[in-house]
Amino acid sequence: MPQFFFNKKLILLLVGMVFLVALISFSLRERTKATLPEQIIKDTVGVAQSIVAKPANYITGVFNSIDSLLNTYEENKRLKARLEEFAAVQAEASDLKSEIKKFQELTDKSESLKAYDPIHATVIARNPDQWEEKIILDKGSSHGVEKNMAVMTAKGLVGKVTLVTPFTSEVELLYTNNPNYRVSAMVQGDKQAYGLIEGYDKERNELIMKRIDSSLTVKKGQQVVSSGLGGIFPKNVPIGEITEVSTDDFGLTKMAYVKPSADFSILDYVVIAKRSATVIDGSDGNTSNEDLSHPQKGKEGAK
Amino acid sequence: MVRFLIPTVAVLLFLLEPEFAMLSPIEVKGQVYYLVPRFLILYLIFISIYYSRQRAVMYGLFFGVLYDVFYIDIIGLYSVLFPLICFLAGSIVKVIHQHLVVTTTISVVLVAILEFILYQFFYLIDFTTIPLSDFLLSRLLPTIIANALFLMILGWAFKYLINARVLQRAREVS
Numbered sequence: 001m002p003q004f005f006f007n008k009k010l011i012l013l014l015v016g017m018v019f020l021v022a023l024i025s026f027s028l029r030e031r032t033k034a035t036l037p038e039q040i041i042k043d044t045v046g047v048a049q050s051i052v053a054k055p056a057n058y059i060t061g062v063f064n065s066i067d068s069l070l071n072t073y074e075e076n077k078r079l080k081a082r083l084e085e086f087a088a089v090q091a092e093a094s095d096l097k098s099e100i101k102k103f104q105e106l107t108d109k110s111e112s113l114k115a116y117d118p119i120h121a122t123v124i125a126r127n128p129d130q131w132e133e134k135i136i137l138d139k140g141s142s143h144g145v146e147k148n149m150a151v152m153t154a155k156g157l158v159g160k161v162t163l164v165t166p167f168t169s170e171v172e173l174l175y176t177n178n179p180n181y182r183v184s185a186m187v188q189g190d191k192q193a194y195g196l197i198e199g200y201d202k203e204r205n206e207l208i209m210k211r212i213d214s215s216l217t218v219k220k221g222q223q224v225v226s227s228g229l230g231g232i233f234p235k236n237v238p239i240g241e242i243t244e245v246s247t248d249d250f251g252l253t254k255m256a257y258v259k260p261s262a263d264f265s266i267l268d269y270v271v272i273a274k275r276s277a278t279v280i281d282g283s284d285g286n287t288s289n290e291d292l293s294h295p296q297k298g299k300e301g302a303k
Numbered sequence: 304m305v306r307f308l309i310p311t312v313a314v315l316l317f318l319l320e321p322e323f324a325m326l327s328p329i330e331v332k333g334q335v336y337y338l339v340p341r342f343l344i345l346y347l348i349f350i351s352i353y354y355s356r357q358r359a360v361m362y363g364l365f366f367g368v369l370y371d372v373f374y375i376d377i378i379g380l381y382s383v384l385f386p387l388i389c390f391l392a393g394s395i396v397k398v399i400h401q402h403l404v405v406t407t408t409i410s411v412v413l414v415a416i417l418e419f420i421l422y423q424f425f426y427l428i429d430f431t432t433i434p435l436s437d438f439l440l441s442r443l444l445p446t447i448i449a450n451a452l453f454l455m456i457l458g459w460a461f462k463y464l465i466n467a468r469v470l471q472r473a474r475e476v477s
Contacts, residue, residue, distance in 0.1 A: 023379035027371075028428065041372045049318055049373075056322040125321035127374045130328070130337050131425045134374070136321075163376070170376075177432060202433060205335065266325060 039165045043140075046124060046168035050138045053124040057268045064266070113228035113235035115276040116150075119143060123267050124168070133173035135159075135267060140167040148232045150273040156238040156261035157183070157226060158270060169272075174207055174239075174260060175200050184230030185209055185239055187256075188223045191216060197224075197239060197258065204257060206243060212254040218245050224258050234275045305468045309350065310362070312464065316342040317366055321374070336445040341414045344385060345454055346461055348392040348410045352401065353465040356393025363389040384420060388413050407458050411451045418443055 034042060068075075121137040139145050141164045149161045151171045159173040160183075172181065174197065183197040187209075195212040212218055222242045228235030240258040248255040323340040330336075343366055351359030367382035375381065392413055399405060422438050425431045433441075 020379045020383060024377055027376060027378040038372050038378075041369060045369060045373045048314075049321070052318040052322060056319075056325075060325070123325070125374070126324045128320040128324040129339055129375070129421060130324060131421065131430055132375070136373070177430065265328065265330075268325075 034163060034165055042165045043167045046136065046138065046140075046165070049136070050122065050124040053122060053138075057122065060266060060268060113275075113277050116234040116273040117144075117276060119145060119272040119274060121145075121151075121169075121270055121272055123270060126267070133159075133175045133264075134162075135171045135173065135270075137169045137171060137270065137272070138167070139272065140165050140169050142166045144274060145169045145272055146274075149275075150226070150233040150237060151270050152237055152273060153262050153267065153270055155263060156240065157233075158262045158264065158267065160233075161272065171270075173264060175264060182230070183233065183239070184227045185224050186227040186229075187212070187218050187242065188225060189218070193218050194227055194229070195254075195256070201257065204243075207240060207258040207260055209242075209256045209258050210248055210253065212256060214247070214252065214254050216254075218242060218254060218256055220244060224256075228275075228277075232275065232279055234273050234277075237273065305464070305471050308464060309354075309468055312461075313343060313346060313362055313366065316346055317369065335441060337442045338449040339418065339442070339446045340453075341417070341446070341450050342453060344388060344414060344417065345410050345450060347385065347389050348413055349406065349458070349461040350465060351389040351393040352396045352406050352409075353462060354469055356390065359389035359393060360386040363387075380421075380424065384417055388417055403458060403462060406462075407451070407454050410454060410458075411447055414450050415443060415447055418446055 119139055121139040123135050124138045125136040127134040127136075137145075137151075145161060145164055147161055147164055150157060151159050151161060157174065159171045159176075160181075161169050162172045163170040172178065174181075174183070177199065179199065181198070185195055185197045187193040187195070193212050193216040195209045197207050198210045200207045209224060220242055224239045224242060226233045226235060226237040226239060238261050240260040240262075242256045243259050244257040246255060247253070320340045320342055323338075323342075327338040327340075328335045329338065344363075347359050347363050347366070350362065363385035364382060367385035368378070370381040370385070371378045392409065395409060396406070399409075422431070422442070
């Protein structure tokens with residue numbers, strides 16, 4: 001034994017191992033807030049990162065514009081064909097809008113699940129080792145970003161905020177293996193079918209929408225949007241298009257494969273959606289069903 | 304001047320990695336390939352080989368902690384792996400010849416080992432479910448090719464920079 005204690009290196013190694021395992025297990029837990037040293041590191045690196053990200057985003061922007069310039073002729077032809085259609089749709093839309101306003105005045109109900117305040121953010125980094133699908137944005141809690149908010153591009157939903165520091169925030173993308181990651185969604189049609197986006201199929205590169213009522217018909221090609229019923233996301237954010245419908249493992253409900261409408265490969269500018277309606281910590285969040293906007297009230301309700 | 308250039312390049316590579324990561328994954332004929340940029344660790348391996356093992360391990364620890372906190376959120380993963388890889392590189396080079404081709408090959412092999420350990424770890428904690436064959440084909444191989452290309456283009460520059468620093472230090476000592 002005595003020579004064991006003289007072997008300083010070995011003891012150091014052992015202590016190091018124990019410390020390491022403790023650290024890893026500490027950081028693997030579901031955490032809602034980063035610790036103070038973490039926040040400091042994240043913010044400092046975040047600031048440096050956003051300086052580097054600006055020219056990098058500019059360069060990718062140039063390449064993207066060259067790419068779109070090459071497709072201009074094709075695109076123009078297609079767009080012209082749709083222009084006439086567009087005028088009719090616009091007239092109908094403004095008609096419907098005024099009608100909705102009238103009804104809202106009649107029912108005295110102005111708050112809508114669709115409404116949200118957009119917070120524009122720049123993607124400053126993407127997890128370089130790409131095991132967890134994660135991006136980091138240059139807006140944080142000092143700009144009003146909170147955990148579990150929806151993050152989207154002009155084309156559709158990309159993910160939700162998982163961790164916030166004062167000047168940065170982390171977004172977990174829809175492409176994730178995390179089993180606790182759910183988004184309440186609905187299929188648009190004559191009769192809306194509700195379900196949950198849960199997980200994704202690695203081979204098909206598509207999202208999986210589960211728990212759709214089997215009495216409802218969902219077809220290939222229908223659009224899937226967020227339902228707003230999960231408690232945190234705004235309503236009607238496009239998610240994707242159904243490519244295949246089948247029954248789930250137990251044959252009780254239907255499930256569908258959804259091809260996401262947002263382009264995940266190059267993300268540079270995104271919008272964080274802060275819902276205007278009351279936010280409840282429902283299935284999009286931690287599923288604790290706590291009312292986040294009125295914490296006191298929520299607790300009383302739980303009693 | 305050269306004294307500060309070495310850490311500056313390391314910081315720059317650290318910040319550039321995620322920008323390059325945004326170009327991945329690429330899709331070729333329906334098959335998705337992930338390219339993981341590992342510029343920083345390649346540079347640290349070069350420091351370990353041509354300059355000083357101890358210095359490289361220190362850099363590895365520092366950037367490993369930054370990496371863990373900023374990107375991965377699992378503290379203690381890269382902060383152990385980076386110094387370990389640097390240590391290995393510094394130890395291997397004592398028994399073999401320091402030609403650029405040899406060191407490039409060693410660096411790429413070490414990155415492949417790093418990537419494999421990471422895969423095993425993430426498989427263990429259920430972050431990923433892809434089978435080994437998929438990992439080898441869609442991740443490891445493209446990553447090795449991309450990083451080997453990077454090192455072929457910039458390896459000589461790393462060597463030049465580090466040699467300049469070594470010469471400068473030798474002059475200071477004498």
